[in-house]
Ligand SMILES: Cc1cc2nc3c(=O)[nH]c(=O)nc-3n(C[C@H](O)[C@H](O)[C@H](O)COP(=O)(O)OP(=O)(O)OC[C@H]3O[C@@H](n4cnc5c(N)ncnc54)[C@H](O)[C@@H]3O)c2cc1C
């Protein structure tokens with residue numbers, strides 16, 4: 001398999017040999033975290049990047065997608081003012097200008113990830129593709145880097161599934177959709193994960209017809225009850241969502257693209273593939289370094305290769321959760337281990353994620369189903385509806401739910417759907433990361449009227465039956481009231 005946006009270059013003659021403490025391969029979220037931490041703490045650090053500085057998040061992922069979503073949300077708010085007494089208007093969407101906004105956002109953030117900034121931090125940056133030539137050496141262009149430790153931070157690329165006919169149609173992925181400047185009349189999306197769902201809503205709000213085909217259920221990694229609310233909203237806005245149908249064939253008829261599933265045919269003008277990722281390992285010649293890999297580099301909880309202890313993997317390349325904040329978290333774990341020789345392990349049970357649809361969908365820790373499987377009867381579920389929150393009522397944002405799963409008085413997972421879910425999940429992420437009890441949430445005084453009070457209401461829902469339905473509490477209160485003056 002080869003990376004889709006680049007061609008392998010042939011081995012070049014060696015013109016330079018250098019020896020460093022840390023060699024980081026890949027300047028995306030994970031690699032940049034390691035390189036900046038290592039260099040600023042005094043390690044001789046080399047950072048090798050074959051593509052664009054900043055990796056997927058900045059150039060083809062989080063940043064452009066959130067910028068496009070922001071443009072789409074403006075269009076949506078112009079159409080949806082009626083309940084607030086604001087006359088709805090159909091916005092004139094200039095799709096190319098929305099893409100200019102996306103470009104400006106990338107350009108504004110790019111200096112933070114730039115070669116110049118990292119060189120300023122003391123990192124030697126090499127702009128070429130890296131491959132191992134031995135267990136202790138990497139070559140990039142004409143430079144051979146010998147390092148005490150290597151960090152593979154090469155990220156992932158869009159998976160192009162072997163669907164019949166896919167080679168005969170032109171399709172977009174996250175690497176190309178943000179450069180498309182003509183507004184698709186009818187966008188077909190294969191895949192209902194976060195990329196598919198975020199892009200579906202953004203495009204319908206920008207005035208495109210959108211059909212999304214998903215082989216299972218949409219947002220399959222999230223709580224189904226909450227994911228269903230997101231799907232409902234997208235459908236209400238006009239996205240045609242087709243679930244439990246696998247795309248088996250793609251064909252081109254004139255300028256129309258047709259997706260064929262077992263049960264139907266769906267025709268549109270443009271096609272976006274959003275069916276998952278594959279890790280970028282092909283260029284690395286891992287066999288030469290004795291580094292085992294499968295879906296990612298095979299690592300232990302310490303993010304160290306199980307077969308070559310000089311080598312670590314972070315971010316998407318480690319083959320687990322694929323998020324920018326996970327890549328950054330991995331970076332911190334690896335820096336501790338490499339620079340201070342401290343035992344450091346990456347955990348996953350406190351990692352949050354958010355799909356930036358409207359309503360947003362956020363998760364940290366276990367979903368209800370996962371918690372039930374693990375803890376059975378020991379599990380308590382506490383819920384709070386957005387409809388019971390005064391601020392949500394004022395904002396007209398009453399569609400939403402906080403669901404917390406609790407074991408032994410501590411939250412082990414929280415799922416939130418609704419306006420601002422991505423920010424609301426922070427309280428639960430903090431509680432779970434620090435093994436706090438539900439009291440930590442219920443005892444916190446929060447400003448009125450804020451959406452964050454919904455979290456407190458969920459904590460209240462956990463304690464209420466214990467207080468109000470408990471005959472002992474009633475008895476104690478009765479006795480105290482009789483004896484108090
Ligand atoms: C459309 C989209 C939206 C997303 N939105 C979000 C979001 O909102 N929030 C979130 O947390 N996550 C989001 N993600 C996921 C996030 O982008 C990734 O998890 C994150 O970028 C992973 O960082 P990384 O450092 O592991 O890899 P990357 O950012 O992919 O960086 C890897 C770098 O390594 C380079 N490279 C590869 N091979 C070599 C080699 N042999 N030699 C030299 N360089 C090499 C690549 O060119 C690349 O620059 C999104 C992803 C996509 C696709």
Ligand SMILES: NC(=O)c1ccc[n+]([C@@H]2O[C@H](COP(=O)([O-])OP(=O)(O)OC[C@H]3O[C@@H](n4cnc5c(N)ncnc54)[C@H](O)[C@@H]3O)[C@@H](O)[C@H]2O)c1
Pocket residue numbers: 161163190191192193194195196198213214215216217218219220245246247248274275276277321322323353354355356
């Ligand atoms: N907001 C965020 O944090 C965010 C946003 C976008 C992406 N990401 C990251 O990027 C990763 C990749 O996103 P993604 O949405 O491409 O992948 P995904 O793996 O999360 O979802 C892909 C979906 O495509 C479906 N699918 C696969 N083959 C199919 C076929 N032939 N026909 C129909 N459906 C098919 C799968 O069932 C799955 O639901 C995410 O898992 C996440 O880690 C994060």
